Amino acid sequence: MLWIKALHIVFVTSWFAGLFYLPRIFVNLAQEGAGPTTERLLLMARKLYRFMTLLAVPAVVFGLILAYLQYSGPEGMKLPGWLHAKMLFVVLAIGYHHACGSLLKKFERGVNSRGHVFYRWFNEVPVLILLAAVILVVVKPF
Template sequence: MLWIKALHIVFVTSWFAGLFYLPRIFVNLAMETPGSTTERLLLMARKLYRFTTMLAVPAVVFGLVLAWMQYSGPEGMKLPGWLHAKLLFVVLVLGYHHACGSLLKKFERGTNKRGHVFYRWFNEVPVLLLLVIVILVVVKPF
């Protein structure tokens, strides 16, 4: 079980690194006028989004395996309240990840309507989600 937990932590950390950086690229894209650096930034964003998606899959899979190993029994899954809350926030992270993909498509099509200030605030969302998830896992408040 410790191997699964270690792998889960590594993939979650790597996934969040991508979620922290991708919106920073969006900030720069929103500030750019069309030109050569825009294409380079779009290429970076596409590659990072793909790589981040590949990291999200094992992070989620290892997390579900951990929950199953820890809380399954003859009477079925009995998840504690904090884990229900954590899973809700993981779904929100997955939604944020998907939103990043949608925003990237808008930049690629040249249909982005939002300015760099929006993306600076958008960039803070994964920090807050990670903070809540870590507190739920460590403190187990309920």
Template sequence: MLWIKALHVVFVISWFAGLFYLPRIFVNLAMENETVTTERLLLMARKLYRFTTMLAVPAIIFGLWMYLGYGIGKGPGNGWMHAKLGLVVLVLGYHHACGSLLKKFEQGRNKRSHTWFRWFNEVPVLLLLGIVIMVVVKPF
């Protein structure tokens, strides 16, 4: 089970690295006016989004394996796991939102400012903080 946990942690870290960096590319895209630079940033964003999506899959699989296969977090007194799973659903929603925002940039339909994307970039930090607190502290 420790191998599964280790793999889960590695893939979660890798997934979040992409979720931290992708909105930074969006900040630059929102400020950019040159076509050549915009195309380069879009290429980077597309590749990063695809790679980040591929990293999310094993993170989720290994997490479900621990939850369903080993029963980690099941039973009474494990409210922390329900809160953690709720936060994971929000992370999945954030990941999906990044894909939607990328499509808007590709279509030239972005209406948001670089400042908005700077704030948007903070969301995964807060989600990760909540998840780590749930797993380590187990407050309820």
């Protein structure tokens, strides 16, 4: 079980590194006009999004395996309240990930309608998701 936990932590950390960085690329894209810099940023964003997706899948799978190993028994799954709340934040992280993909497609089509200030605020969302998830896992408030 410790191997699975270690792999879960590594994949979550790597996935969130991408969730932190991709919106920073969006900030730069929103500030740039058309040109070679924009094409380079779009290439970086596309590659990062693909890589993030490859990291998100094992992060979620290893988390589900951990929950199953820890909380399943002969009477079925009995998940504590904090884990239900953490799973909500996992769903929010997945939704944020998909929102990043949608925004990337808008940049690729040249139809972005938001300014760099929006993306600076948008960039803070995964920090709050990660903070809540870590507090729930470590403190286990309920």
